[in-house]
Amino acid sequence: xxxxxxxxxxxxxxxxxxxxxxxxxxxxxxxxxxxxxxxxxxxxxxxxxxxxxxxxxxxxxxxxxxxxxxxxxxxxxxxxxxxxxxxxxxxxxxxxxxxxxxxxxxxxxxxxxxxxxxxxxxxxxxxxxxxxxxxxxxxxxxxxxxxxxxxxxxxxxxxxxxxxxxxxxxxxxxxxxxxxxxxxxxxxxxxxxxxxxxxxxxxxxxxxxxxxxxxxxxxxxxxxxxxxxxxxxxxxxxxxxxxxxxxxxxxxxxxxxxxxxxxxxxxxxxxxxxxxxxxxxxxxxxxxxxxxxxxxxxxxxxxxxxxxxxxxxxxxxxxxxxxxxxxxx
Amino acid sequence: xxxxxxxxxxxxxxxxxxxxxxxxxxxxxxxxxxxxxxxxxxxxxxxxxxxxxxxxxxxxxxxxxxxxxxxxxxxxxxxxxxxxxxxxxxxxxxxxxxxxxxxxxxxxxxxxxxxxxxxxxxxxxxxxxxxxxxxxxx
Ligand SMILES: Nc1ncnc2c1ncn2[C@@H]1O[C@H](COP(=O)(O)OP(=O)(O)OP(=O)(O)O)[C@@H](O)[C@H]1O
Ligand SMILES: [Mg+2]
Numbered sequence: 001x002x003x004x005x006x007x008x009x010x011x012x013x014x015x016x017x018x019x020x021x022x023x024x025x026x027x028x029x030x031x032x033x034x035x036x037x038x039x040x041x042x043x044x045x046x047x048x049x050x051x052x053x054x055x056x057x058x059x060x061x062x063x064x065x066x067x068x069x070x071x072x073x074x075x076x077x078x079x080x081x082x083x084x085x086x087x088x089x090x091x092x093x094x095x096x097x098x099x100x101x102x103x104x105x106x107x108x109x110x111x112x113x114x115x116x117x118x119x120x121x122x123x124x125x126x127x128x129x130x131x132x133x134x135x136x137x138x139x140x141x142x143x144x145x146x147x148x149x150x151x152x153x154x155x156x157x158x159x160x161x162x163x164x165x166x167x168x169x170x171x172x173x174x175x176x177x178x179x180x181x182x183x184x185x186x187x188x189x190x191x192x193x194x195x196x197x198x199x200x201x202x203x204x205x206x207x208x209x210x211x212x213x214x215x216x217x218x219x220x221x222x223x224x225x226x227x228x229x230x231x232x233x234x235x236x237x238x239x240x241x242x243x244x245x246x247x248x249x250x251x252x253x254x255x256x257x258x259x260x261x262x263x264x265x266x267x268x269x270x271x272x273x274x275x276x277x278x279x280x281x282x283x284x285x286x287x288x289x290x291x292x293x294x295x296x297x298x299x300x301x302x303x304x305x306x307x308x309x310x311x312x313x314x315x316x317x318x319x320x321x322x323x324x325x326x327x328x329x
Numbered sequence: 330x331x332x333x334x335x336x337x338x339x340x341x342x343x344x345x346x347x348x349x350x351x352x353x354x355x356x357x358x359x360x361x362x363x364x365x366x367x368x369x370x371x372x373x374x375x376x377x378x379x380x381x382x383x384x385x386x387x388x389x390x391x392x393x394x395x396x397x398x399x400x401x402x403x404x405x406x407x408x409x410x411x412x413x414x415x416x417x418x419x420x421x422x423x424x425x426x427x428x429x430x431x432x433x434x435x436x437x438x439x440x441x442x443x444x445x446x447x448x449x450x451x452x453x454x455x456x457x458x459x460x461x462x463x464x465x466x467x
Pocket of ligand 2: 378379
């Protein structure tokens with residue numbers, strides 16, 4: 001109070017910039033001490049009255065008017081402060097959830113004789129709505145799941161955990177990919193609210209027959225590279241997305257792998273990656289892949305990711321998952 | 330010790346002004362300074378406007394509280410309207426329709442020292458809120 005009056009007087013007497021600088025310091029101090037705008041106006045009124053006891057009545061009244069108009073600012077400011085606190089605590093809660101999700105969804109890339117495998121999965125926000133999982137069984141078969149929840153953030157992440165546990169428990173018995181999707185579809189249909197959909201592809205590679213069996217539930221088609229023909233084709237497959245109707249059946253598809261053949265599985269975060277206002281073409285993804293074809297699987301997928309990350313100016317619009325499985329000698 | 334009660338009926342928007350006026354006079358008489366008078370008037374506005382908007386009509390009453398060691402004003406806003414369904418929700422920051430203006434019921438709570446709501450569908454809403462005259466340190 002004393003300070004306010006002192007610097008106010010100095011300013012009125014001298015119009016000295018240093019007095020104004022002091023006013024700035026005071027204003028910071030007031031914010032620190034949670035002094036509301038109406039209280040500052042009141043300080044001003046008191047100081048004025050002390051300094052100029054014969055202030056015109058009009059000035060006096062106008063000050064009251066000003067004070068009244070500041071009350072809501074004071075409230076809005078306090079609300080803002082309390083919401084900021086809430087936001088901070090929400091953010092750290094989100095971070096915990098994201099960490100937990102990462103642990104939950106962690107999958108190791110297995111060593112399978114005759115296969116070179118690589119995978120990247122990067123969430124656009126903190127939580128990942130994409131999911132992929134590798135597994136192996138005692139017969140040496142290699143299972144791969146890739147899924148995308150339509151939707152983002154917390155609800156997508158929660159749905160993802162459910163998918164993970166269902167796949168874990170079903171794939172233990174290693175049914176055919178089509179029957180795994182059928183079982184999973186019933187779980188999703190029964191447990192997820194209408195309007196949330198999940199696309200998924202499940203594949204099973206048998207190193208003895210060298211065949212890749214798979215079924216798809218409306219999932220973004222991947223690419224198949226035929227080494228003998230040196231040619232890329234889309235991985236074919238039809239099937240309804242998970243969670244639409246509980247008696248959906250899925251068709252089983254098969255790819256025979258020759259040495260050098262490659263399967264690319266991905267989510268639409270790869271193919272629908274947006275650059276400025278433009279969506280890239282699937283063809284462009286292929287061009288980038290071709291460019292890195294000589295590299296080992298894990299390096300290749302990471303390079304492709306880095307390429308699109310940079311194109312999107314390091315701000316992913318959608319979760320990005322790319323898996324590559326190369327048949328080798 | 331509670332002192333005499335005075336009330337203002339809230340039926341039309343204009344009555345909000347009457348309630349503010351009466352509340353401010355009472356606050357001044359009790360010994361509140363200009364800033365607190367303005368805060369009390371704002372709290373009254375919020376309560377009266379809610380009655381006018383959501384209950385249609387009701388009443389705002391003032392009591393002087395005169396205890397041995399402190400004085401204060403008690404504002405009671407009462408109506409027979411539809412009641413507030415989820416009070417906890419309404420008391421969250423950022424919930425009010427004006428969102429971000431900081432006003433509404435959480436604002437009233439901030440402006441005053443004590444705040445209590447009783448509300449149900451049959452009996453309407455009763456809000457009781459108190460502000461104490463700051464103790465002077467000599
Ligand atoms: N007396 C009342 N009777 C019935 N419902 C009420 C009453 N007072 C408040 N409510 C309900 O509580 C909600 C929150 O009230 P509050 O005054 O906090 O915010 P608001 O009126 O929505 O917006 P603001 O007051 O910021 O303009 C209101 O939207 C209304 O639904
Ligand atoms: Mg209101």
